[in-house]
Structure formats: C-alpha cells, structure tokens
Amino acid sequence: MTQFIVFLLLGLFFSWIFKSYRRFEQGPYSTRDFKNITITEEAIARSELGLFVGLVAKVAKADGHVDALEAELISNMFDDISQVYPQPTHARGLLKSIFNKEKEHADNLDAMAEELYTQVKRRDPKQRYQLMAFLVHLSYVDGELSRDEAVMLERIATHLRIEEHALTEMMNQFATMGRGGNSSSMTLSEACTILGVQELDEMPTIKKAYRKLVKQFHPDVITASGASEDYIQEATVKVQQINEAYELLKKTKA
Numbered sequence: 001m002t003q004f005i006v007f008l009l010l011g012l013f014f015s016w017i018f019k020s021y022r023r024f025e026q027g028p029y030s031t032r033d034f035k036n037i038t039i040t041e042e043a044i045a046r047s048e049l050g051l052f053v054g055l056v057a058k059v060a061k062a063d064g065h066v067d068a069l070e071a072e073l074i075s076n077m078f079d080d081i082s083q084v085y086p087q088p089t090h091a092r093g094l095l096k097s098i099f100n101k102e103k104e105h106a107d108n109l110d111a112m113a114e115e116l117y118t119q120v121k122r123r124d125p126k127q128r129y130q131l132m133a134f135l136v137h138l139s140y141v142d143g144e145l146s147r148d149e150a151v152m153l154e155r156i157a158t159h160l161r162i163e164e165h166a167l168t169e170m171m172n173q174f175a176t177m178g179r180g181g182n183s184s185s186m187t188l189s190e191a192c193t194i195l196g197v198q199e200l201d202e203m204p205t206i207k208k209a210y211r212k213l214v215k216q217f218h219p220d221v222i223t224a225s226g227a228s229e230d231y232i233q234e235a236t237v238k239v240q241q242i243n244e245a246y247e248l249l250k251k252t253k254a
Contacts, residue, residue, distance in 0.1 A: 029084045029222050033123070039087045041094045048123075049081050051116040052131055052221070053095050055156060057103035059135050063146040066103070069243045070138060072211065074099065076218045084222065109152065113159035120160070128160040133170055134221050137236050140174035141243075173233055188252060191245035203253050210246040214239060 029049065037043055044050040060066045060074060078092050078099075085091035102112075120128045135156060139149040150171075157167040192199055195209045219235040 029081075031084050034085050037085065039085060039090055039094070041097055044085065044091060044094050045098050046115075048116065048119040049084070050095070050098055051112055051119065053077075053081065053098050054102035054112050055109070055116065055135065056138065057099040057101075058106050058109050059138055059149065059152055059156075061103040062106075062139075062149040062152045064148075067142055069141055069214070069239070072214050073138065073141065073218050073239070076215050077221060079215075080220045080222045106152070109155060110159060113156045117160045128162065129166070131221065132157055132160055132162050132167070133233075134219060136167075136170045136174055137219060137233075140171075141236060141239060143240070145171070145175065174236060186244055186248055188248065191248045194241055194245040195249065197249070199252075203250070206246065206249050206253070210242065213242045217242065 034047065034049075037047060045054065056074065056077065060070050066074070078095050082088040082092035082095060102108075116131070117128060120131070132153075136153060139145050139153060153171070154167065157164075188199060195206060195213065197206050197209050217235055217238040219239075
C-alpha cells in the first residue's frame, strides 16, 4: 500500500511538471509559434506579442506616467511573454527595449493595433478579447480611468474589431471593482494578513512580500485564454487588494 502511494505521488508530481511544460507548448501562445523567429528587436517588435507589448506601453503611459504597480505588472508580463521565444533572457531584454521606445509616442498606435488584429485573426480570433481585457485591466489597476486612457482603449478596440457593447461591458466590470475597497476601510492588521507580514517588519521585508504576491496573482496573458471569462477580473481585484495593503503599510513606515 505504501509503495502504491509513493508511485501515485510520483505520478502526480511528474504530471504537474509535464503540464507546466506544456503550458507553453499548447496554450494560447506556444513555443512552437515562435521557434523560427530571429531574436532581434525588429523581429520581435513585428511579432504578435511584440505588437501587444507596444500597445501595453502606450496604454501604460497614456495618463502621463507609469506608476509603481503598473511597472510591477509589466515586469511580470515581460517574464511571461519571453518564455515563448527562443533565448528567453535575451528576448525579455528586447521586449523591455520595445516597451521603452513605444511608450514615448502614440503616432503609430492605429497601425500597430491593426497589424495586431491581422496577426491574431489568423491564429485565434477570440484571443483579441483577452488581449483587450488585459489592456483595460492595466488602465484600471490604479483605481481610476483617465480620459486619455479611455480614448486610447476605444481606438485599440476599434482596430481589434471589439464590439462597442463588449468594450463597455469590460470597462464597467473593472470600474465597479474599484480598488477592492479603500485605504480607510482596510485595517493595519488586515493589510499585514493580506501580505503575510508582521506589523514590526521593516520595508525591505514588506516590499519583498508585496512583489512576490503581485507576481503570483498577476494576470498572465500567455495562459489567459484557457481560463474562465472572469480570470483577469479576479486577478485585478486580488492585485488591487495587495497594492492597497502595501500602500497602507508604506504610510505607517514613513
């Protein structure tokens, strides 16, 4: 009986490893899709995910700045996306370079969004809704949507052929979430519980816990298509709660 349990546990363990590997082989984006790409900035910038990173850059900078939480989520996005390219570490650096260049100008937004639609519809037309949801998520993650962000989202949605009512529904869902509460309603004890820290912990410890949790719960655009329709919304609420707890603890340590 003991031997059977051991074999069962080993089977489950290797199954988990296999599924983790296959996430990048059979998910909405596969390593097979990019295995023949030349790992240069120009080639990645023209690829589907490179175009998406360019749009993320423009949306993130639409309100004039990229805040700390947005930067954290974008860093995690680089980690996720780079895994489907050959030479992931090198690809990550190139994705970051593309982001930094594209965030500085919006004059090519329409052409970039149109090209992204062209590439997405060839492979999986439904994926454009998940990509759009990620962009809306990024716009609302700080708790509010600026007019410039709204206009940019509408332009991108038009090029991705996202119906007006579908975009409105997305935006309403994120808007009604607020920030998972507000700092006046969250207690210090609750903030510590959310981050898994103690009130006496110093900021380096708190920041480490914060970054670990944001990485754990951030919406992963690579695997999002296989999840339920509420996946990104649920991730947004969790990330907002984590960020609220972190901001509250930062104030107490100031």
